[in-house]
Amino acid sequence: MWDYTEKVMDYFLHPRNIGEIADAEGIGEVGNIVCGDAMKLYVKLADDKKTIADVKFQTFGCASAIASSSALTEMLKGKTLADAAKLTNQDIADFLGELPEEKMHCSVMGMEAFQAALIDMHKKHPDWNVPVVIEEEGENRIVCQCFSVTEARIREAIKTNHLTTVEQVTHYTKAGGGCGGCKPDIQEILDDINGNKKKSSDDSAAARPPSQLTNLQKIALIQSTFDDIIRPGLKADGGDAQLIDIDGNNVMVKLAGRCASCPSAIQTLKHWVEAKLREKVSGALNVVEVK
Amino acid sequence: MNEQDIIYVDNNATTAIAPEVFAAMEPFLTTWYGNPSSPHPFGSRCAKVMVQSRKAVAELIGAEPEEIIFTSCGTESDNAAIMSALETQKGRRKIVTCAVEHPAVLSTCHFLQKQGIHVDFLSVDHQGRINLDEARAVIDDDTALVTVMWANNEIGNLYPVEELAAIAHEHGALFHTDAVQAVGKIPINLRQSQIDFLSLSGHKLHAPKGVGVLYRRRFTPFLPYLIGGHQEHGQRAGTENVASIAALGKAAELAMEHLRDEQCTVKALRDRLEQGLLASCMDPVVNGDPEHRLPNTSSICFKYIEGEAILLRMYQAAHICASSGSACTSGSLEPSHVLRAMGLDYQSLHGSIRFSFSRYNIQDEVDTIIRVVPPIISALRDLSPFGRK
Numbered sequence A: 001m002w003d004y005t006e007k008v009m010d011y012f013l014h015p016r017n018i019g020e021i022a023d024a025e026g027i028g029e030v031g032n033i034v035c036g037d038a039m040k041l042y043v044k045l046a047d048d049k050k051t052i053a054d055v056k057f058q059t060f061g062c063a064s065a066i067a068s069s070s071a072l073t074e075m076l077k078g079k080t081l082a083d084a085a086k087l088t089n090q091d092i093a094d095f096l097g098e099l100p101e102e103k104m105h106c107s108v109m110g111m112e113a114f115q116a117a118l119i120d121m122h123k124k125h126p127d128w129n130v131p132v133v134i135e136e137e138g139e140n141r142i143v144c145q146c147f148s149v150t151e152a153r154i155r156e157a158i159k160t161n162h163l164t165t166v167e168q169v170t171h172y173t174k175a176g177g178g179c180g181g182c183k184p185d186i187q188e189i190l191d192d193i194n195g196n197k198k199k200s201s202d203d204s205a206a207a208r209p210p211s212q213l214t215n216l217q218k219i220a221l222i223q224s225t226f227d228d229i230i231r232p233g234l235k236a237d238g239g240d241a242q243l244i245d246i247d248g249n250n251v252m253v254k255l256a257g258r259c260a261s262c263p264s265a266i267q268t269l270k271h272w273v274e275a276k277l278r279e280k281v282s283g284a285l286n287v288v289e290v291k
Numbered sequence B: 001m002n003e004q005d006i007i008y009v010d011n012n013a014t015t016a017i018a019p020e021v022f023a024a025m026e027p028f029l030t031t032w033y034g035n036p037s038s039p040h041p042f043g044s045r046c047a048k049v050m051v052q053s054r055k056a057v058a059e060l061i062g063a064e065p066e067e068i069i070f071t072s073c074g075t076e077s078d079n080a081a082i083m084s085a086l087e088t089q090k091g092r093r094k095i096v097t098c099a100v101e102h103p104a105v106l107s108t109c110h111f112l113q114k115q116g117i118h119v120d121f122l123s124v125d126h127q128g129r130i131n132l133d134e135a136r137a138v139i140d141d142d143t144a145l146v147t148v149m150w151a152n153n154e155i156g157n158l159y160p161v162e163e164l165a166a167i168a169h170e171h172g173a174l175f176h177t178d179a180v181q182a183v184g185k186i187p188i189n190l191r192q193s194q195i196d197f198l199s200l201s202g203h204k205l206h207a208p209k210g211v212g213v214l215y216r217r218r219f220t221p222f223l224p225y226l227i228g229g230h231q232e233h234g235q236r237a238g239t240e241n242v243a244s245i246a247a248l249g250k251a252a253e254l255a256m257e258h259l260r261d262e263q264c265t266v267k268a269l270r271d272r273l274e275q276g277l278l279a280s281c282m283d284p285v286v287n288g289d290p291e292h293r294l295p296n297t298s299s300i301c302f303k304y305i306e307g308e309a310i311l312l313r314m315y316q317a318a319h320i321c322a323s324s325g326s327a328c329t330s331g332s333l334e335p336s337h338v339l340r341a342m343g344l345d346y347q348s349l350h351g352s353i354r355f356s357f358s359r360y361n362i363q364d365e366v367d368t369i370i371r372v373v374p375p376i377i378s379a380l381r382d383l384s385p386f387g388r389k
Helices: A006-013 A063-076 A089-095 A101-124 A151-161 A166-173 A183-194 A201-207 A215-235 A265-280 B019-028 B041-061 B074-088 B103-114 B132-138 B161-170 B242-280 B307-318 B337-341 B363-383
Strands: A026-032 A037-045 A052-060 A142-144 A239-247 A250-257 A286-289 B068-071 B094-098 B118-122 B143-147 B174-178 B197-201 B212-216 B284-286 B297-302 B352-356
Touching: A006 A063, A006 B307, A026 A101, A037 A063, A037 A101, A052 A063, A052 B363, A063 A089, A063 A101, A063 B307, A089 A101, A089 A151, A101 A151, A101 A166, A142 A151, A142 A183, A151 A166, A151 A183, A166 A183, A215 A239, A215 A250, A215 A265, A215 B118, A250 A265, A265 A286, B019 B242, B041 B068, B041 B197, B041 B242, B068 B074, B074 B094, B074 B103, B074 B143, B074 B174, B074 B197, B074 B212, B094 B103, B103 B118, B118 B132, B132 B161, B143 B161, B161 B174, B242 B284, B242 B297, B242 B363, B307 B352, B307 B363
Parallel strands: A250 A286, B094 B118, B094 B143, B143 B174, B174 B197
Antiparallel strands: A026 A037, A037 A052, A239 A250, B068 B212, B197 B212, B284 B297, B297 B352
């Protein structure tokens, strides 16, 4: 079990500001039940529409998620939106004394909920000059499929907390903590921000599949990728799949075992099976589910 | 915190050392520190206690003393059986196991997959049960070993190991079972089975940590995992952990004496807990196979809330020590592989709590849990954005 500070335990056992605000100007929702933590934050402004009058929250998650959420509500109350927008996840951790590094993603979730509430407020009241951080174009791509973490969130966490390793990024954002398939992508983002030189492009070119495959080669490569990588991967989680047919660039796949009844089967097919086939065989492939 | 204040219901994680067990091992940590291989009587005293322990462990599982190999833990026993089977079954390149195995088996199989061994993972249904027809379909003449646990540590399910051993033998494969959770909790008689290897662990049955056993059926081919001296008839090198082996012998004797209690008093505590919590908590779901389950284990999911939060509040309220399959208790980010393999819905997956009893638990403790837990569940439900009316 984790070693929490007294303040974390206090905010976990006696959380302040639980609940909903019916007439909140901004509501931020982040996370989901699949990922294991989620938070809903209600922000109510004073009559000046600049100062935060009241904040309430609902959180699904572990002790540090609940404590971080509650701490955030206390920190936000009475602040102007402009001052509140300057807070970082590190401020939540400092307020609580300390969070175990593996739990830093709980503080990040808090800040994301507040940012989501600001965006919600801005959408409802574009004339209020709500200090919204607009995400840069192109950074909204999802890097970690398991936990739906965008590139923008990873970049934000790296910059705010001066992260240097993939493991740290996982602790702060959860990205890379599921199947681990996106770890090379996270490393690339880290290298980009921290200014490390990329490996020579020759290495990556050598690992890429040949772009010109004959039909027969393509089918054989799809079959072997399916048997050697995809099925063992699915079986490790109690699932399975069957390669039904290949028609041009369409690969017909039937899910079996646990996968057949899994609520995230489509994600598995699109984000994992298709991604693997594209990586190993050809970027043009599409996976089509056959029932 | 006082140790007498603790309500310890996490006996599938580890157990208290029984006072009689401690008394049996202590002389071998102090007075009789000899090496059992030594030729002098001081060493022979240690060799003698090992003979007694071997006999007691053999009796507990219905085996012969010469079929008992002392190891350092359950994991070592599992590893030794799996690696040996691949070595001795030359030409066979396949292992059949199950999706809900303990990491001692599962991670070893994943490691072997990377070495080119074909591994089939038997799937489980919503109650965590395997299907013998699936086993019959995948076990073939290329299979070196079938390894399926006797009892699951998280949900307590019992698996049809005797039937699986027979199927394995029809194809000339060996059969191993990780019985770490089963030994001492249910009657086991290996003489009436075809099981080739069985792993057990001392600290799950009131002996200390750091001692285990690999049962190897007589004439089953075997190659040692640890290579070195001649200890354990050349089957497991390394100077014997005499004190812990003495302890395990005593623990086995006690387990034999108390085997009936497991089915009666321990089971009654477990059932009382389940009835109490099912009657008073919001949306509880009992996991596993109600028909074939260890008598001491109860795995319950509480919807829309998270396991670590429940555990910490239980401890704060009454020093209750249980465990959870939630990701936040394991240091990983993904919840229990067992519950996921069972296809539990996500509302329940993160809020599982395992209570596991021993003969040292009493009814007062169960009643405290039944009193303390329901308000915790409803308080956390009030905090949760999900499952609201």
